[in-house]
Amino acid sequence: MQDYETLTFKKGIKDGLPICLGYISVSFAFGMMAAQGGLPVWVALLISMSNVTSAGQFAGTALILTGGMYFEIAVTTFVINIRYMLMSLSLSQKVDDAMTSLQRWVLSFCVTDEIFAVSMQQKGNVNAHYLSGLMLTPYAGWSLGTLLGATATNLLPLGARTALGIAIYGMFIAIIIPPARNSRPIAKVIAISVVLSCIFKWMPGLNGISSGWVIILCAVAASAYAALRYPVHETEAQE
Amino acid sequence: MNYQRILISVFIMAFVTYLVRMLPLAIFKKKITNPFIRSFLAYVPYAVLAAMTFPAILYSTAGIYSAGFGLIAALVLAYHNKGLLTVALGSAAAVFAAEQLIGLLC
Numbered sequence A: 001m002q003d004y005e006t007l008t009f010k011k012g013i014k015d016g017l018p019i020c021l022g023y024i025s026v027s028f029a030f031g032m033m034a035a036q037g038g039l040p041v042w043v044a045l046l047i048s049m050s051n052v053t054s055a056g057q058f059a060g061t062a063l064i065l066t067g068g069m070y071f072e073i074a075v076t077t078f079v080i081n082i083r084y085m086l087m088s089l090s091l092s093q094k095v096d097d098a099m100t101s102l103q104r105w106v107l108s109f110c111v112t113d114e115i116f117a118v119s120m121q122q123k124g125n126v127n128a129h130y131l132s133g134l135m136l137t138p139y140a141g142w143s144l145g146t147l148l149g150a151t152a153t154n155l156l157p158l159g160a161r162t163a164l165g166i167a168i169y170g171m172f173i174a175i176i177i178p179p180a181r182n183s184r185p186i187a188k189v190i191a192i193s194v195v196l197s198c199i200f201k202w203m204p205g206l207n208g209i210s211s212g213w214v215i216i217l218c219a220v221a222a223s224a225y226a227a228l229r230y231p232v233h234e235t236e237a238q239e
Numbered sequence B: 001m002n003y004q005r006i007l008i009s010v011f012i013m014a015f016v017t018y019l020v021r022m023l024p025l026a027i028f029k030k031k032i033t034n035p036f037i038r039s040f041l042a043y044v045p046y047a048v049l050a051a052m053t054f055p056a057i058l059y060s061t062a063g064i065y066s067a068g069f070g071l072i073a074a075l076v077l078a079y080h081n082k083g084l085l086t087v088a089l090g091s092a093a094a095v096f097a098a099e100q101l102i103g104l105l106c
Helices: A009-036 A041-051 A055-065 A070-081 A083-092 A101-110 A113-121 A128-151 A158-164 A167-182 A184-202 A211-229 B003-027 B035-053 B064-079 B084-105
Strands: none
Touching (some): A009 A041, A009 A055, A009 A113, A009 A128, A009 A167, A041 A055, A041 B003, A055 A070, A070 A211, A070 B003, A083 A113, A083 B003, A101 A128, A101 B003, A113 A128, A167 B064, A184 B035, A211 B035, B064 B084
């Protein structure tokens, strides 16, 4: 129970800051893409503020620009974002029992890869105050980056823009590598998932499957294997 | 520009994305007790992030070589338990340096 005191709204805001910085560069690229495709700034901003996804809204916007059908837009968005279902399910076991339905409905709006990753890094359960802080800064960054990218398309030199494309992946690596050093099962989960993901990307015949499904398949296979082989014994009290 | 079509499309995107995120959180309010499912869900974050990062990281910059430099930088920094921002910006800096270098040589 002591964990609850330390996970305050303020700590959430602070933990959200690195995510926010990463988001500004990604959403900047999104703003540019939308503006270059001919969408007005306010539509680009509306998409960012109502979707808060990277790949999902990139693909959806590309479909809008190329005249995709509503059904096509719905299915594409669903498939690319289906990994969020797994994340929300995992997060549902991490949030504290005091969280109300209303809080769940509001906070689930902003479950992104990075916010999910940082939440799961915390010890014990996470509460609504912490989560709202953790979502607020990245949300602001996501919106601001879109606005900047759509209004001033060539603010950053090209070299800096392409280099920042790797930043979000650098963050993911910073999240998964340190625990893998101390836990063999986690290291195995990562290895299996990486190998599967590379097979899906490079194997002829399999590389037509959309990235949303690939992530689900790899994650389910690797996690199920590890759960059978190395069941987690609860050492930390989670109630 | 057909604003009606654009706004309906944006609404569809937002609605589908929200449902996918909201349903599991709203439905699973009790802690799951099954040990297999609990273990499975404990491993999911690592598996998801690993599958998202590899091999996509190699295609995230201007070229696969500069991305390779960035990947190595990220792995080394992360292995030494550096913070998220340090690793993120460190790998971006490595990519930037590599692209400048490649630009000079070619």
